[in-house]
Amino acid sequence: MKNNKNISGAEAVIKSLIKENADLIFGYPGGAIMPVYDELFKFQDKVHHVLTRHEQGAVHAAQGYARSSGRVGVAIATSGPGATNLVTGIADAQIDSTPIVCITGQVSAHLLGSDAFQETDIIGISMPVTKWSYQITKASEVPVAIAKAFYIAKSGRPGPVLIDITKNAQFEMFDFNYKKCIGIRSYSPIPKIDKNKILDAAKLINAAKKPLIVSGQGVILANAEKEFKSFVEKSGIPAAWTILGASALPTSHELNVGMVGMHGNYGPNILTNQCDLLIAIGMRFDDRVTGDTNSYAKQAKIIHLEIDPAEIDKNIIVDVPVLGDCKESLSMLSKNIKTKSYKNWLKTFDDLMKKEFNKVIKNDLAPKKKGLTMGESIIAINKFTKGKAIIVSDVGQHQMVACRYANFIESRSNITSGGLGTMGFALPAAIGAKMGAPKREVVAVIGDGGFQMTIQELGTIFQLQLPVKIVILNNDFLGMVRQWQEMFFDKRYASTEMVNPDFVSIAKAYFLDSEKVENRSDLEPAVKRMVESKKPYVLEICVEKEANVFPMIPSGASVSDIRLE
């Protein structure tokens, strides 16, 4: 970096990325971002660029990268359609608190507002779904804006930031000088922990007879898995998790009582309405978790460990809010609680799990029927990956099944679109996840619907020769919507049946190894071949067409009204 005098704004963009250790970015070139791509060419030994097949693929890949690595993901696109194609991923990152920086090209400053070619007001369009955004119109703004972007994206509750750079600013020459952002006066990302709240919370915990922990992605985002495990073990409290909280505590942990929410486990949902203390950690009481809020844990005192003040009392009024970084608050809390165990209370969870096993799990995992189930497919993946894989799931029935049955050992093993529910997320996110954690096995589990939303990213996988494993759970239906139609719309299957192409042929056209499984006896050998392969692999598993995911809390019902059939 000797030659920082009189460099272009475009070169400054790349040098700023290097300063932020962003050595891997995902994107798609186009007119208004060409100066930056030209510099990427010159700096390709320092910043590796992955060409996706669509800008949505780039932003989801950046999300997958951020989620598997804990670093900031970067996506880059041109103005107009390039920028608008990022919006779904930005919205997804906003609602799932994923740290990403999106860089878009923009028409020259003198053309702003003139409806120039490929001009779109991406700052305006993306404003409600970004944590922060900034339009650069002068080269000298590049280092300051990018430093702020990275700082804002990853600090506090993470989120997406968009930097829009007019073409003239990319060409303009200036003297580059980079200073990392260490603070912004109007922004305090981590609230200071109030010790009195810790003591109040500890008092409630020590007095509780039937406490329940519900943890969310906040534990993972805070890198607080160790502190969380210590807290769980010392307190002896059964720990449930939201979909994005999966894998923070190993699946096999004796205090892990499963998933809460619409398709979560029977026990933790029912017992949410029986516990005397609910300890919510890094979660936000999403409606898919709470069901009807008027009948959610009304009998319980509630403690909420949370970094974002806006989440306190947003959906559920809590008794003791503990604002701050949960890595810190959890260890403070652990110091102030007694070592306890809740034998009888835990037995209640076991009993309900037995009930769920007999009514649901048994049929999912060891079906008597001929048709293959999604559940047994996930179990086969568990078996051959030994639970060490990162499971990237798309959205729908297979997502719920994957999160319910995946065996997680390590944290950051569950990557899925939780809040936004973006179909098409998994395939590109798996690319990013693999590149963010190259030593780990990455298995994307995708439905036949979602797969066809971003299917073109098979091209990216082929070009990179990236060994991600792709499992298509094909039921020839948009399964989750079909399930709702069956249950709530008298089986009127409006536009949910899919006449699908031959996915194996498609994969083969991209020169990817691929096979299709239709019979139970072929399932395990095929999954074994897939996992053992050192190359990318597409495995289509044809599952039962009209299977339903249970348990289920019907929309608007109480968590304790969860149904097993």
Add this chain to the structure above:
Amino acid sequence: MEKKTLFTVSIYTENNVGLLNRISAIFLKRHINIESFTTSECEIKNVFRFIILVEMTHSGIGKIIKQIEKQVDVIKAFYHTDEETIFQETALYKVKSSFLFEERKIQESIKKSNARIITVNPDFFVIEKTGFRHETDKLYNDLAPYGLLQFTRSGRIAVTKSKMGISEILNTFKNQKKK
């Protein structure tokens, strides 16, 4: 249903392009109509103050304030009821000049309402009235029968009885940075 109250929202922000959109979008997302919206530089250089008038429930306004404060470029946000603020708004009334000389009632209304004539020319004159809503309304009703050529009213401006402490927040940041 929780009762709705009129709240004066005060927001202290950095002087950045687009922030107005970001703040109004928070109301838009929740389908809340804004009664009035005023912004200007405040007592601190380069710090802007938004005054937004909304009718909302008590629990709703608390959530909105937290969403506003969550914005990176927002320094601090507050909400107050009418009793907690000193507030005014300004109205301008444009009337045909002939009425000013021919209608004694108009002259009386202007006098009684403590309004001010800012300009008079052969065609029209302009009256300015600063006060509470019911006062600007009263003058409106008095003048309307004669035909108002134009009428406009500003958004509410307000100062609070209690301290805001914005300088303290900014100084704390400055001191932290020095360390």
